[in-house]
Amino acid sequence: MSNKHGHQARKRFGQNFLHDPGVIEKIVRSINPKPDETIVEIGPGLGALTEEILAVNPRLQVVELDRDLIPVLRTKFFNYPEFEIHEADALKFDFASLVQNGKPLRIIGNLPYNISTPLIFHLLEQAGVVKDMHFMLQKEVVQRLAAVAGDNHYGRLGIMAQYFCKVQPLFEVGPGAFRPAPKVDSAIVRLVPHETLPYPAKDLGTLQAVVRTAFNARRKTLRKALAGMVSVEQLQSLGINDGLRPENLSLAEFVQIADLVFDSKPAEQSGQEVSDD
Template sequence: MSNKAGHQARKRFGQNFLHDPGVIERIVRAIHPKPEDTLVEIGPGLGAITEEILAVNPRLQVVELDRDLIPVLRTKFFNYPEFRIHEADALSFDFSQLADDDRGLRIIGNLPYNISTPLIFHLLGQAGVVKDMHFMLQKEVVQRLAAVPGDNNYGRLGIMAQYFCKVQPLFEVGPGAFRPAPKVDSAIVRLVPHETLPHPAKDLGTLQAVVRTAFNARRKTLRKALGSLITVDQLQSLGINDGLRPENLSLADYVLIADLLVDQKVSDAGSEEVSND
């Protein structure tokens, strides 16, 4: 389906252009942009949200992969000389290069459904330079981000998002707000990186490996799901019931398991050194 600017929404980029003025206004109100903010928009599309943000913050920067959209954006916003377009794939883009020393990045975007999960993981890895993030996502993805132990939607995405950020679902958006209309409901979410991590892990890579291993076998009990990493005795020493399923453990529990594995690795390395002397 084409639109006013004559651009065909592309399936391979997962494009669904926002056009509902009421929804756009509500999103911008939730973002609450200020002139001094360092704002970056991912996938501006035809500039529906871009236009509203630029009116407040003329230094907005955008990251856009579809090269056919770039001349549309340049033409539409030619009267904003500080407006910058980065022609790049957000999945591999280094957002930290855009951060000012004294204020964090504010990242916004109507994220394509087909890349939203890997893109969020990519951005979480750069959370240290981010002040906040506001995203339009598939409603189910927002539910996964905000899920708590015991929820059907609880898993790796929610655990790692909550490790780095406070997750605030804001409101839902129906398919009619987009062209073409997607087959799913959408929702707006706010992610605010923690100033101090509530449950810091001794080694992030170990935590990620534990969570990934657990949820690769989410229907199994912990003794089976994590059997390749940790013994039943070790789980019980942490006060964790080995008969539970991965979805029953909190972020704090996963950090406990990961830290025990890190300590064990250090201990094993130490005893190996002693035996080699």
């Protein structure tokens, strides 16, 4: 479906353009942009949100993959000489390179549903240079980000997001706010990186591996799900019931298990990356 700019929303980019002025205003109020901040928008689309942020912060930077949108944005915002467009894939983009004068980034975006999870993992890797993130996501993804132990939506995404950030679901947005209307409800979430990690792991790669392994067998008991990594005796030594399922364990308990695994394996196997595979 095209719009007044003649741009066809593309399925392969997962594009749904925001057009509801009331929703846009509510998002901007939630972000509360200031003129002197370094704000980065991912996937500006046709610039509905961009326009409102630029009015406050004329040095806004955007990351856009769809090269057909770039001339539309350049034309629409030609009177903002400091507005900068990075034609790039946000999944591979080095957001740390945008930090200026040591000011942490404020990252915003209506994230395409087909890349939202890997993109959040990519941004969590760079949480050290981020002040906060405000995203429009599928409602279910926001539920997964905010879920706590015992919830249906609890899993790797929520655990790793909460390892790095405080997660605050803000409000829901119906399909009618977009063109074309998606088949799902959306929601706005705020992610604020912790100044001090509440449960720092000795080795991030080990924590990732433990959480990934556990949730690959989420219906099994911990005894079975983590059989190759940790023994029943080791779990019991931490005071963790090996008959529980992965979804019953808190972030703190996963960190305890990961630290134990890390301490009992050869040093050269450790890794520090956050990955989503």
